Amino acid sequence: MIEADKKKLSINRQCDLLGLSKSSYYQMPTPETEENHKLMRLIDEEYTLHPFLGSRGMRDYLRRKGYQVNRKRVQRLMRVMGLASIAPQKRTSIPAPGHRVYPYLLRKLDINRPNQVWCSDITYIRLKHGFVFLTAVMDWYSRYVLSWEVSVIIDDSFCVSALERALRCNPWPDIFNTDQGSQYTGSAFTGVLEDHEIKISMDGKGRAMDNIMIERLWRSLKYEDIYLEDYETVGELMAGLRVYFEYYNNARSHQSLDGRTPAEIYNGISLKGAA
Numbered sequence: 001m002i003e004a005d006k007k008k009l010s011i012n013r014q015c016d017l018l019g020l021s022k023s024s025y026y027q028m029p030t031p032e033t034e035e036n037h038k039l040m041r042l043i044d045e046e047y048t049l050h051p052f053l054g055s056r057g058m059r060d061y062l063r064r065k066g067y068q069v070n071r072k073r074v075q076r077l078m079r080v081m082g083l084a085s086i087a088p089q090k091r092t093s094i095p096a097p098g099h100r101v102y103p104y105l106l107r108k109l110d111i112n113r114p115n116q117v118w119c120s121d122i123t124y125i126r127l128k129h130g131f132v133f134l135t136a137v138m139d140w141y142s143r144y145v146l147s148w149e150v151s152v153i154i155d156d157s158f159c160v161s162a163l164e165r166a167l168r169c170n171p172w173p174d175i176f177n178t179d180q181g182s183q184y185t186g187s188a189f190t191g192v193l194e195d196h197e198i199k200i201s202m203d204g205k206g207r208a209m210d211n212i213m214i215e216r217l218w219r220s221l222k223y224e225d226i227y228l229e230d231y232e233t234v235g236e237l238m239a240g241l242r243v244y245f246e247y248y249n250n251a252r253s254h255q256s257l258d259g260r261t262p263a264e265i266y267n268g269i270s271l272k273g274a275a
Contacts (some may be wrong), residue, residue: 031130032080039067040077041126047083048222051215054084081124082133082154082181099185105175105201106140114142114266117201118173120163121214122154122183123221128232134241135159137166138214140177142265143254145217145245146170150238156183163192177201179211220248 032040039062046061047053053061055075062069078084111117117140125134135158136148146166151158163176176198178184184202193200203211225244231237250263257265 034129036077037126037129037131039069039074040081040124040131042067043074043077043081043083044124044126044222045227047078048219081131082122083124099182099187100190101180101185102190102200102202104177104204105199106177109175111141114139114144114268115171115173116141117175117177118146118166119177119211119214120159120184121179121211121218122159122181123218125150125226125237127234127237128230132234132237133158135162135183136214136217137162138217139173139262139266140213142262143213143217143257144262144266145249148241148245150234150241152234154183156186156188159183160188160192163189167192167196172196173198175199175201177203177211179203217248220252 042062042065043058046058050057055071055078058078059069059071059074062074106117109117118137119140120135120137122133122135125132132150132152133154134148134150137146138144139146146169147162149158149162149165176193178189178201180202183189190200221244225240229236229240231240248262249266250261253259253261260269263269
């Protein structure tokens with residue numbers, strides 16, 4: 001997909017055009033066994049339906065499916081996938097060393113216009129014989145997907161790249177909301193927001209509703225595209241994501257948006273004949 005000997009376009013530029021993290025070109029994840037890939041596919045589907053399940057619940061689910069797995073194995077696979085139960089935990093997880101956690105600013109906030117609040121998240125995307133990670137930046141009010149990027153590793157570089165792309169192409173938001181993952185609490189990500197004088201908001205631990213808009217995006221994407229298409233390669237996935245996000249932004253109407261599309265709301269376009 002990326003040609004190292006391409007003279008006219010640098011590797012960085014090819015990655016940028018593809019929406020693929022630059023670090024993905026140089027780093028490949030440790031391969032998993034075929035059986036682990038099957039388990040990860042099942043975990044992904046069940047987690048999308050029931051994100052409150054922890055490793056114990058997921059172990060029990062897999063055992064009912066006929067897989068004799070122990071909790072330790074499930075914990076490792078969920079960690080590889082970047083998944084954690086949204087149910088409140090007995091102990092609050094410790095942030096990465098040197099990373100600041102910011103307060104949640106959206107509680108009781110009237111979000112009533114585009115570019116008031118943006119949000120971002122990361123999700124696991126399965127392939128037939130592997131997996132990648134997808135991040136997106138979304139406008140909260142309109143549900144418009146402003147940018148997205150794919151990586152084979154779950155680091156902060158592709159999150160920063162997606163953020164910078166969204167900022168280059170759109171008016172800047174007042175507030176940016178994420179979870180407390182290390183990809184978002186590190187200085188690389190928060191530094192970009194601070195340089196643009198954007199207020200930083202982070203979900204409370206165990207609060208599933210705090211970043212609910214982008215969680216709904218992941219569910220729609222997986223059930224309307226990923227699970228149906230069952231992509232084999234990263235190249236096929238990238239092409240499919242471009243088609244899906246074009247559809248999602250410009251053609252997929254939302255009941256919560258009074259039947260309008262995210263693009264119509266984001267760009268202030270009224271439906272003909274609307275009251």
